[in-house]
Structures are given as structure tokens and as C-alpha cells.
Amino acid sequence: MRYELYYWSGIQGRGEFVRLALEDAGASYDDVARTKGDQAMMPFLHGKHAGALPFAPPFLRAGKQVIAQAANILAFLGPRHGLVPASEPARRYAMQLQQTVTDIVAEVHDTHHPISGDLYYEQQRTEARKRANAFCEERIPKFLGYFEQVLDRGDGRHAIGRRHSYVDLSLFQLMSGLDYAFPNAMTSIRRRTTRLRALQQRVAERPNIAAYLATERRIPFNEDGIFRRYPELDER
């Protein structure tokens, strides 16, 4: 089956968590908004189609199904492409971890938009400094410390048991995004994130991921996305 992925064309954003799974799996997919423009998503967001109604991109079309929410799309793709172990408890754990990635990604967004997503960053810069400072001091160590512990409970190299999964791909993306947005904060906890660093390296070297990262399809991180580099938000 050829999938259709729908996500804003100019950023990695939440779509990238899905894109990495599709690329790692070697799945066949159209990145619709990148070829037809963002307006191609609107009929779905306006409910002019059958099936599930998305609240926002990303969403995936798979045959007649429309599936939204990145963690939910990954739970759908995982079993179809060997990106999650077969057992129900393992799949549930993967979903739990993926939802925790969703949580920190929302918090990353709010470091630059602590008041409203409808205002520009420049209109909430003062509050963004405060929120980003708290995020770097409290939340990055808490979330990454948690994921280190998750790896430690497995074989040390994989989030779920001894098997590569979509959660590993998402942890790679999380680490890469945090490195881009908060290089100082990430450097300061480098010694406490050794397992995540090894995982990030391992994922980057997977043949399909390495090939993907070298293409133009991997849009660079930028200041329209979720992970943004504003130096004033990463002062130590």
C-alpha cells in the first residue's frame, strides 16, 4: 500500500516522527503537502472526507483510513513494518513511551510560545525566556533522565526489550531537536544521557535513516518548526 502523509510542508515538526518511521521501514508514501501545497490538507481538516476527523496535521491516509495524532499513527505503522514487538504488553509500553515523547514535544513548543500559538514569538519573548529557562533546568533533565532509565531497564540500547522500534526513532528525533534548540542545556547534561547518545548514534547509522538524512527530504530544523534555536532561550 502507498501511504499519503499530510503535514505542513516547510518544517519537520510533529510530522517528522511519522516520516522517520516510514523512511526506516522503506515504506512507499507521498508527502502530499510538499508536492501539492499545504492547502491539500484543508479538505480533511474541514471534514470533507469519510472516516476519522483530524484535529491537526500530521495525519496519514492508508487506503480508506485516515489516522491522526503522531503517536496513534506510529501505533498503526509499527506492527505493519516490524517497528514494534509483537506482544501486547510491549506494544502498550511503546505507546506509553510515545505519548511521553508527545508530552515533551508540546513543552518544547511552549518554550517559544508560552502564552499563545496565535501570537508571534517576538510578542511573548519575555515569557519565553522564563519558560525556556525552567524547561532547560527542570524538564529536560526530568524527561531525559526518565528515558535513560527506560533504556537501562531494557538491554541498554533499545526502548522496548531488545528490539529496534519506532520509539527509538522518536528518541533520536527528540535528541536531535533538543540539540538544535538547546545546545548549551544539552551539553550540560551530556554525562547523564550516555545511553540516549548511543541510541541517537545507532539510529543515525541505520542504512535507511542515514540515506534519508542525506536527502533534501530531511528539511533542516528552522525557526518555523517546533525545535527552534533562539540563543536567548538557551543561556546558562
Next chain:
Amino acid sequence: MRYELYYWSGIQGRGEFVRLALEDAGASYDDVARTKGDQAMMPFLHGKHAGALPFAPPFLRAGKQVIAQAANILAFLGPRHGLVPASEPARRYAMQLQQTVTDIVAEVHDTHHPISGDLYYEQQRTEARKRANAFCEERIPKFLGYFEQVLDRGDGRHAIGRRHSYVDLSLFQLMSGLDYAFPNAMTSIRRRTTRLRALQQRVAERPNIAAYLATERRIPFNEDGIFRRYPELDER
């Protein structure tokens, strides 16, 4: 099977979404922290048990399994207690909607804690006013408008097809919490939320839910929880 639910003892919080499903199903469960104290959760949060590691409460123990993240717990309970339709696409849609409930609940939390969860509300009151104002103006209408459209695409009364599901229970809780925290904002969009209002009423009248709401187990909303009534955050 008798479940063990673990959640902070003094608030409804995110645990209430799970509790409503257990109560509606007439499931047998221990609300562990309410009988043994919050410290009963700590061995799990510190990883001193087998299985999945929770990032935070709520988590559920079901036999040997530990399951965290409210949406994930509901996806586990739903099929076991007839709280979600049997088809895979319907279950996926339920999960998608539940994750969207998770998203708005996180935004509700941040109306009173826009800078940091480690600071008191009083230390971030100025920013909270701004964030809450944007939340009432932009986000409540956007999320509730979306859920109205979801109901409209079904039979008008249920989130998923023509069947009662855990999503309906969560939408009841969302509406009840928003009514508590933002009565003015909720009154102002009353005419645009008629389907959600009917659903809220229908759920409140389900026998097990009506009985539960009349017990002491239903802790009143309070200013330690996620839905808080601070009048200055609900000025019109």
C-alpha cells in the same frame, strides 16, 4: 481481575479519566494512594518493579502489567469492558480523540502554570492571565468546535459511531472541568456546544456514573488539581 489504580490522592486530575471508565464499567479496583497514601506510588516511579516504567501517575496495575498514560490505560480498558467498538479503525479513532483530550488537558494545566510546574501559581499569575485569556478566546472554541464536529459526523450523540465509549466519558469530564474552571468562557460558547452539552447530560445520567458522582469517591474539583477556578483567569 481486581485492578490497582495509582494517582495523587487529593485531586481528580488525570486519574479521573481512568476512574470514570472503571466506575462506568463497574470494574473492581483499589484506588491505592487514597487508602495507602501517595508514597505508595513511589516504588513504581523509582523503577522498583518489573514491566513498564511510568513517567508520572496515573498508572494502572492489571495482574503483572503496569500501564501508564491515561489515554493508553483507556485503550487497554476499553476492549475489556465494552467501552470501545470492536473494529480496529474505531479503536484507532477512539485513541486519536483521547490523545486530543490529553492535549487540551495539558493546555488547561498551563493556564495556571504557564512558566513552570515547579513554581506556585502566585509566582506566575501575570503570565497565567495572558495564557488563560488566549486559552479562553482561541483554544476552548477550537477544541470544543472540533469535538462538536466529531459528534456531528457520528450519530450526533456519541464520539465513536453509535456506541457509548470511553471517549464520551472523557468528554463529560472535560466539559465538567472547563465548566468549573472557566464558567464565563463556557457560558459564552454555550450555543455552539449543544451536542457536547447533551452528551455531558447523557453521561451524567448513566446509572454507574450517577451513582459514582454521588459518592465521596468523586472528590470535588479544587485548586490543587488541573481544572482550577481562579476568577481572574476567566474574566470576559
